[in-house]
Structures are given as C-alpha cells and as structure tokens.
Amino acid sequence: MYHLSKRYRYVITPFSSISLSDRLLFGIPKKGRLHEHCLSLLNGADINFYRHNRLDIAPVSNLPIALVFLPAADIPKYVADGNVDLGITGQDMILESQAEERVEQLLDLGFGKCKLQVQVPIKSNIKKVEDLVGKRVVSSFVVLASAYFEELDKKYLSDDQKKEGKKTKIEYVSGSVEAACALGLADGIVDLVESGETMRAAGLHAISTVCNTEAILIRNKHSSNDSLIAKITSRIKGVIAAQKYVLLNYNIQRHSLSKATKITPGRQAPTVSPLDNGDWVEVQSMVCKDEVAEIMDKLEEIGAKDILVFKIDNCRV
Template identity: 55%
Template sequence: MDLVNHLSDRLLFAVPKKGRLYEKCLSLLQGSDIQFRRSNRLDISLCTNLPIALIFLPAADIPTFVGEGRCALGITGVDQVEESGVDVELGMDLLFGRCKLQIQVPENGKFKEPKELIGKTIVTSFVNLTKKYFAELEGVSVQDMKTKVKFVGGSVEASCALGVGDAIADLVESGETMRAAGLCAIDTVIDTSAHLIVSKDQTNSELVELIKSRIEGVLAAQKYVLCNYNAPRSNLPGLLQLTPGRRAATVSPLEDDDWVAVSAMVEKKNIANIMDGLKNQNASDILTFEIANCRV
C-alpha cells in the first residue's frame, strides 16, 4: 500500500479488479456519480468529483484491506468476508453476485449425503469455510477433524474427474459449470451476494454515509417504479393496500372532490399484478415511470 500513502486526503474504496462482480460494481459506481477513469495499467483511480481513490483488488483480498483499516470501504462477496475471518461491518446487501458455496459430488458417484464424505478429501478455494463446515459435521474442532481439505485456486470443478479429491466445495451461480463437469450439489455451506463492507477503523464517517446514501438510491431505483393513478376517494383504503409506497403514498386532491390522484413507489417485479388490481378497483389513468435515481 505504499502507492497510496500520498492519498491521505482521500477515502480509499476497494472494488474488485475483475471477475463476476467487476462489471456490476462499475455500473453501481456510475449510478452513484462516483466519477473516475481507470487506466489499463493502474489499479488506483482518483475520483474527479469526490475525495475518493478507488483501489482495484482481487475480491478475496478486499476483506483484509478493509478489515485492517487500509481501505475505508470495499465491495466483495459475503463468502470472501467469511472466508477471511476479518471483523468488518456488512454495510449493505448490493443485491447482485448472488450464488451459493455448495458441497458437490460426482452425479453418478457413490456419495449422496455430506456425512458420507467424512474422512475423505474435499477440494476448494474456500478452505476455512469448508473446514468449519466439516468440523461441525463431525462434531469436533477443526484441528481434530478427519476430513482433508485441499486448496486449489482455480478450475475446482475438475478436481473430482482428475482424481484430486472425492468432492469439492465451490460457488454455484447458474449451475451450468457444475452440471457440465458431471457434478451435483448435496448441501449448501453459505448463501452469498455482493455487499458494501465498511472498516471499523474508518474516520471519514460523513463521506462514508454519503456513499451509502447514493448506493441505496441506486438500488431503490433499480427495485422500484413510480406508479401514478386517479381513483374515487371512496375506494382509497383498498387501493392504498395495493400501493402503500415505501413509507406512505402521496395522495392529492383533484378538481372533482370525489376523486384523488395517487403516487407511490411500487416494486418493479409486482407492477403488472398491481396495475390489474388498481383497474379492478376502478382506478384510472394508471401510469408507471422508471426511476433513474433517488434518495430513500
């Protein structure tokens, strides 16, 4: 971190330099108006509109840098935080990068239940989580467990076919890679997703809260649409059950005293059913609008 010693006036924000979280992180930063330009040869980018320096690191290293206070903020998976064992604040679920760390065995093999793997060899990139899982399965400490856990940095799914291990513990997103390798999952070690993590040693709380607020706004904009409609005032109680809003719906009077205009944030995934329900309760002029950004 000698390269960033001269950045004492900037908040250091660690983000994945590549991999499954990288593109999503760039989109999140852009939506939060954290402006920067990354050179292909540098893993440090200075933000042009905020006193922030982005540090691009392997996702597995980010918990350590944040946990030790080298970086105030970071984005990485909960799996990486748990694997590293560092003490950080899980500031926010970013709702992407969802997957599972699962115990996988050959589909046509002899192992069908996790207990059958006690004393066998498990290959994984997540050694600590896998050891903890099997120690609990055996009912002993990690030091006394019979199961052998072997580290492989990549291509974990090939380990069984190559005879390196009896089973693997690996991340599963869609399951296509697992099925292509002739594997099936028999248990889940941990469900994970990308999180904003915060150092417990950070001192620039005002800027941290600003970043968190902006990210919350981006996530809300992705999750909700704005629904506007006109409705008979007498039907308002039933209609507001469909569109309660995040905190409360906005209800405004119309020239016709018997009618009101309603505006509410509604979850995007439910909007079609909600519009049908509004129509059935005599609402009219039902419109929905995408939310580009917001503060919640």
C-alpha cells in the same frame, strides 16, 4: 504496480505518482462476478472516475475518493487492516478471510447472490454429505470447507477413526475446482454455485450448502472518514432502492381511494392530489418493480384510470 501504506498512502506506477493522502480509499473488485455490478452501482451513485488502462487506482473527479481495484478475495483483509477505508466484496470472501469481526458490514447489495456448496459426481456412490466424511475434498475456500467438515468429522467419524487421526482431507486449488473429481484429485469439492450450469456440465450435483453469499459493502471500523462513508452508503442505498421500486401514478374516484391505497400503501404513505374534477384524485406511490403488473391489474379492477409507471434512477428512502 502499486503500494498502499497506512502512513503515507501513495501509488507508484510506471506512468505517474498519485497522492492519496487526502482521499478515502474504496476497494472495488477488479474482475470476476462482482466487477460489472460494482461499476453500475458506482455510476448510479454518481461516483465519477476515469481508470487509466492497466492502472488499478482511479481518483474520483467529484468526491475526495480514490477507487482501488483489487481481487475480491483480498478486499476484506485490506479493509480490516486499514489499507482501504471502504470496500465491496462477497460475504463468502469475508468469512474465508476470517475478517467478519474486524470489519463493519454496512449494506447487503443484492447482487452476486450464490451458494457455497458441497458437490460430488452425480454417478458416484456419495449421496449425502456424511458419505463424504473422511474422504478427499478440494476447494478454493479451505477455511470455510475445513470448518464445515471439522464439525461433520466430530459427528460422523467413529471413536476408533478419531483415535487413528482419521479426518476429511481438505486441499486447496486456485481454479478449475470443478475438474478435480474427474481428474481423480478428490471425491468431492466445495465451490460457489450461481446458476449451476458449470456444476452440471462437470457432471456434479450439490449435496449440501456451506453458506449463502452476496455482495456486501464493508468499512474499516477505525476509519476517520465517517461523514464521507455515510454519504457513499446513502447514495448506494438509494441506487439499490431505485432498482427495486418504480413510481406508480394513477387516477381514482374518491369513493374508491381507501381500496386503492390498500393496494398501493407506498413506503410511508401514498401522495394524493385533488383533480379539477372533484370526484377524482391523483395518487402517486412507490411499488416493488416485481409486483407492478399485478398491482396495476388490481387497480384497474377497482376503476383506476390513466395508470402510469415511471422508472426511478435514484432515490433516498
């Protein structure tokens, strides 16, 4: 059990009392689809911590930070209210908690990408989203689902239906949303889709997308820890860049250098170094990891030799 207070900031646990008054508080999803990605990100950013078994607070050993492990859905509110200074959560959670105007979104993190979609049974008579208007929908995202169907109700319900108070009925369920249609609880659902396996296994298919989402780094707008937040953001940005790029090293004859640098322009410019053989130079350049095989093929075609690829563990770009 823990308690966070804006004024005192302390933790009460069955095991110890940890003072947090001089630490930046960083909210991390305690489980779910974002948790493991966050741990990898923290490791890459050299944010070292030890989380005691069963405790949701972990002081960082090499920076004045304490990690607070929270449900991802709660992190936007904690950040907006100033209970924690910084947090990682999904874009969908920010929108669902209606905190988008009360937090500052610092960085798209590139993981946890999925879609919040309207889904219906494949064998139902509902073929498009307007067919679901006026019927029953269940979701864990009732704010987003309600706002989405409110607009559809305005557009597709007749004036007589509106006068009678007819509207799409949105109900909240906390888990196993995909089972609601099979149990007769709803005509459709609004739920997150990542790979689509769960949706297909439940006999559902998507007919509309409410929003796209991914993990976001957010901060409290009024935090006094600007310099430390900037340092953490820079480190995380470096980890993300390192995951996207590799360092390509190769030798090329001088007369082909202009062709080579068009293939590997780098983020700013490639590094070109002379070799003892005056007809040849060495080139180093950051290239997108997803494109490296094709780039190597093109370099080989213009005569590049000794083409090497190096993994980047971290960087600042």
